[in-house]
Amino acid sequence: MKNNLSIDILSATINSVAESFVLIAPDHKVLICNTSMVKTLEIFFGKEIHIGDDYRDFVLEPLKDIYFSAFENAIQGESTTIQKETSTGEIHLWFEYKANPVYDDAKKLIGVAIYAKNIDEQKKAELAIEYLKTTYESLLNNISDSICLLDSNFKLIQFNTHFKKSILRNIGKEINLGDDFREFLFPQETDAFYTQFNSAISGKTVEDEICVHNIHGETIWILSKMYPVHDKNQTIIGVCLVAINISAKKKMELSLIENEQRFRKIIETAPVPIVIVNKSMKIQLVNPETEKIFNYESKELLGQDINILIPPRFHANHAQYQQQYIQAPKMYRMGIGRFTPAITKDGIEKIVEVSLNSFKVNDETFILAIIQDVTKRIEHENKLENQVETLEKIAWQQSHEMRKPVANILGLVQLIEYDKAYNPLLINQLHQTTKELDDVIHKIVNLTHLNR
Incomplete structure (x- = not known):
């Protein structure tokens, strides 16, 4: 029992x-x-x-x-x-x-x-978690940027392969989970790191560009981004750091800035006025010579329509030329065979020649105008032309007066040739005729001198 x-x-x-x-x-x-x-x-x-x-x-x-x-x-x-x-x-x-x-x-x-x-249930949950973890790590490792997750004490919770390789190459240290990230900072980025970290751990998303030098002496530009990381209860548990190598981009930007500065220097030191306008004919850049000739300060011209430098009565015609040029931009010299009118801030009109050429920056078309003030040259040419006309009139008038004494001289010479005996009267007449011719010549010279 x-x-x-x-x-x-x-x-x-x-x-x-x-x-x-x-x-x-x-x-x-x-x-x-x-x-x-x-x-x-x-x-x-x-x-x-x-x-x-x-x-x-x-x-x-x-x-x-x-x-x-x-x-x-x-x-x-x-x-x-x-x-x-x-x-x-x-x-x-x-x-x-x-x-x-x-x-x-x-x-x-x-x-x-x-x-x-x-x-x-437990195993499938574990497998699901493992799958998510593997997928997450795969995604992280396939991102070209360096990514890591830090807890509030700066300990490394997670990082991707690119981050690990970047630290090894630039710092020369092997990094592992649980390490204190502060031991892997570039000396030049310490202050910026703490500023960003404190902001991120407080709930803000921040980013900054940092210039550092690695163990090989290379200059590296890094775009550092930090995000707060929350748990399911929206409590901040750490900071996600994304470090993007922007060295190539930064070098290009610096090169563009340097080229722009060089370009501006060339424009500013050019001995002739230069004006750059956009496709809408708004002034984008002028040099000091432009300020001198048109009596404007650059700030008065920037953003203004190019018509500010053209007399109002020519605006309609100039607008037509603008449209034609914009439709088929090319190197073009205005003023060949004719001259272009311009006007200063004081309302003084000038005559200029303008050479045009177009160029593009980031697919935006700009037009460069090199201006030459030819006002004095034209005035001088007009004066010379008037002098030539005056001389032509003088020559025409005096030629008739010269023909008579010349004809007399020729006649007297013929008589002397036929008269073998010496005749003082003929000699006196020849002398008088020659004197008249000399007076005419002096008159021409004097008139020519007065018209210079």
């Missing part, structure tokens, strides 16, 4: 265990099997297991090698624990299997106890 009670208590205890349990004799015969194991095996095999059955008949084919290995280890006195997905048809469940040797009071082997714990 007492033994039966003990067996009942033992059976009740085994059946109350959530894990599936079976005790197998050395010959694989089932000695004890709890209710959970019976139900589990029935799910996979569609039949119940009973005391005395050969347990090998209830082992799925994919698990047989594992079963025999674990069983043999248990017979030899060793315990085995393994997690394995058990599948049949559409049923796929994860179990944790344990195989332990079981001895009696005399230390004699009774058999092997196998425990099968259903860990399907």
Whole structure:
């Protein structure tokens, strides 16, 4: 009666265990099997297991090698624990299997106890987390920027491969999880780092451009961005640091700035007025010579329409020329065969020649105008032209007056040739005629001198 009670208590205890349990004799015969194991095996095999059955008949084919290995280890006195997905048809469940040797009071082997714990939900959750972690790490490692996650004490929680390589190359140190990131700072970025970190840990997103020098003496420009990192309760748990190498971009920017400064210097020191306008004919740049000739300060011209330098009565015609040039921009010299009018701030009109050329910056068209003030030259040319006209009139008028004394001289010369005797009268007449011719010549010279 007492033994039966003990067996009942033992059976009740085994059946109350959530894990599936079976005790197998050395010959694989089932000695004890709890209710959970019976139900589990029935799910996979569609039949119940009973005391005395050969347990090998209830082992799925994919698990047989594992079963025999674990069983043999248990017979030899060793315990085995393994997690394995058990599948049949559409049923796929994860179990944790344990195989332990079981001895009696005399230390004699009774058999092997196998425990099968259903860990399907737990395992699938772990696999999902592992998948997310792997995916996250893969994404991080495929990002070309250096990324790391720091806790509030500056300890490294996570970083990607690019970050690790960048630290090794530029700092010369191997970085690991749990390291204090402050030990890997460039000396030049320490102050900026603390400023950014304190802002980010306070909930702000910040960024800054930092110029540093690595262990190889190379100059590196870094765009440092920091973001606060929150947990599911929106509590800040750390800072995400993204470091982007912008050296190439920065060098290009600095080169563009240097080229622009050089270009401006050339424009500013040019000995002739230069004006640059955009496609809308708004003035973008003028040099000091432009200020001198038109009596404007540069700030008065910048942003103004180019018509500010053209007399109002010519605006309509000039607008037409502008449209023609914009449609087919090319190197073009205005003023060949005609001159271009211009006007100063004081309303004084000038005559100029303008050479035009176009260029592009970031796909935006600009027009460069080199201006030459030819007002004095034109005035001088006009004066010369008037002098030429006057001289032509003088020459025409005096030529008629010169013809008479010249004809007389010629006649007297002929008479002298025919008259072999010396005739003083002819000589006097020749002298007088020559004097008249000399007077005419002097008159021409004097008139010419007065018109210079």
